[in-house]
Amino acid sequence: MENRNSDSHPDIERLAEYGAGHLDTVEAGEIKQHLEVCPLCRLEIKKMDRFSKIDTDIQLEESSDWSRAGAEMERFFSERIIKRPEAGKDNKTRINWKRWHLYWLMPAAVAATLVVIFAIKGPAPGRMESDHSYGPLRGDTVEKVNIELLVPAGRINRVPLVFNWKSDQEYEFYSLEIFKADLTEVYSCDSIKGTTLILPDSSASIFKKGETYLWNVKAYKSVERVSSSNDSWFKILEKDNSKDQSDQ
Amino acid sequence: MRTSLEHISDEELVKVIARDSSDEACTELFGRYNKKIYMWCFSYTHDVDEALDCAQEILIRVFKNAGFFLFRSSLSTWIYKITRNYCLGEATSRKRQWYSRMLVLDEYFDAGMVEDDPGKKVEISEDIERFIEKARDVMTDDELEAFILHYYEGMRVREITAILSCDNLTGARTLIQNARRKFKRIVGER
Numbered sequence: 001m002e003n004r005n006s007d008s009h010p011d012i013e014r015l016a017e018y019g020a021g022h023l024d025t026v027e028a029g030e031i032k033q034h035l036e037v038c039p040l041c042r043l044e045i046k047k048m049d050r051f052s053k054i055d056t057d058i059q060l061e062e063s064s065d066w067s068r069a070g071a072e073m074e075r076f077f078s079e080r081i082i083k084r085p086e087a088g089k090d091n092k093t094r095i096n097w098k099r100w101h102l103y104w105l106m107p108a109a110v111a112a113t114l115v116v117i118f119a120i121k122g123p124a125p126g127r128m129e130s131d132h133s134y135g136p137l138r139g140d141t142v143e144k145v146n147i148e149l150l151v152p153a154g155r156i157n158r159v160p161l162v163f164n165w166k167s168d169q170e171y172e173f174y175s176l177e178i179f180k181a182d183l184t185e186v187y188s189c190d191s192i193k194g195t196t197l198i199l200p201d202s203s204a205s206i207f208k209k210g211e212t213y214l215w216n217v218k219a220y221k222s223v224e225r226v227s228s229s230n231d232s233w234f235k236i237l238e239k240d241n242s243k244d245q246s247d248q
Numbered sequence: 249m250r251t252s253l254e255h256i257s258d259e260e261l262v263k264v265i266a267r268d269s270s271d272e273a274c275t276e277l278f279g280r281y282n283k284k285i286y287m288w289c290f291s292y293t294h295d296v297d298e299a300l301d302c303a304q305e306i307l308i309r310v311f312k313n314a315g316f317f318l319f320r321s322s323l324s325t326w327i328y329k330i331t332r333n334y335c336l337g338e339a340t341s342r343k344r345q346w347y348s349r350m351l352v353l354d355e356y357f358d359a360g361m362v363e364d365d366p367g368k369k370v371e372i373s374e375d376i377e378r379f380i381e382k383a384r385d386v387m388t389d390d391e392l393e394a395f396i397l398h399y400y401e402g403m404r405v406r407e408i409t410a411i412l413s414c415d416n417l418t419g420a421r422t423l424i425q426n427a428r429r430k431f432k433r434i435v436g437e438r
Contacts, residue, residue, distance in 0.1 A: 013321035039392045050411045051328045055283040064290035073282045076304050082271045185333045
């Protein structure tokens with residue numbers, strides 16, 4: 001439910017700066033004028049304000065059962081984000097010297113396999129372009145990652161209207177999400193049957209040339225999400241190189 | 249969860265995470281935002297387990313993407329944006345029970361929510377703008393905001409009271425009732 005048309009509303013970042021009084025007089029004047037006629041942006045500022053204080057709402061803390069939920073969140077953080085060793089466990093590795101060779105042989109075999117795969121396939125389009133700063137990719141997705149995103153991927157010449165993926169089995173339906181590198185959602189679609197989504201031509205305007213987009217797919221059985229893909233990326237080149245080549 | 253980094257700013261904290269992603273820095277970030285994220289999710293889902301699912305998914309996104317943080321805004325705004333987008337997206341995709349409240353909007357938006365039409369969201373986004381354009385003439389600013397929060401985003405009266413800084417629940421309830429009455433008048437005029 002992305003109810004903000006990015007062409008006619010200021011960015012959330014700019015609204016936040018306005019709310020914090022960080023904009024110069026001209027910019028602040030523009031935003032003020034816009035806010036007078038735009039309830040969506042007025043609400044956005046009010047919601048940001050609420051977000052900054054929501055954790056001090058004692059009534060909501062009780063009604064949302066924070067005492068239980070907070071413990072669950074900490075457990076999730078420890079187990080899934082930073083993967084701490086379980087408390088009280090002696091985590092020192094005790095080496096069985098009779099089988100000592102396994103301790104270096106197995107990692108070496110894995111490393112060698114990876115080198116071979118990399119040499120054959122080359123670098124696959126990962127989460128982001130190589131010239132982007134990588135973030136700490138901590139934490140795994142909640143479900144099994146059994147979906148492989150096929151197209152679009154990497155640098156492309158035209159706005160993509162066909163999205164295609166492959167999954168280990170047939171699922172009831174899929175959902176697809178496309179977002180910018182700053183995680184602003186630009187498009188999402190639920191209840192997709194099959195492993196291809198064709199966007200209507202009218203959707204082409206949601207993409208901008210030169211911008212990098214991330215996308216992912218999730219699979220569902222009934223209401224339960226059962227599988228997902230890693231994020232893939234694509235960037236629509238400013239200039240259509242395929243056209244240049246055909247012209248030559 | 250206290251750490252030795254509790255005195256550094258949010259922005260410095262993200263730099264530390266981007267540099268070495270130490271457990272301590274991640275723990276500090278988690279400590280600062282996990283309650284906000286969870287409680288925001290709860291205000292959309294009204295269910296502890298669903299709010300936990302959403303909050304955990306958002307946490308994964310935050311930690312996976314901390315390196316993409318471009319310092320174009322404060323960290324708080326960035327996390328708000330991720331949380332907001334996720335909650336609004338989930339609200340649409342899961343079609344929660346309270347979502348049936350939105351049926352009242354279907355009277356205005358001819359086509360309603362057709363799940364298998366990928367272009368639908370774009371249309372709805374345009375429709376809400378059209379609706380606002382028309383409603384602005386008959387609703388007060390507060391009524392229109394309360395209406396959007398309640399019917400379009402599915403928030404409960406208590407949360408609307410907090411967001412709109414109403415004096416009490418009755419204040420927010422009155423805004424919603426007035427807005428609904430006026431909305432029916434708009435629909436009737438079509």
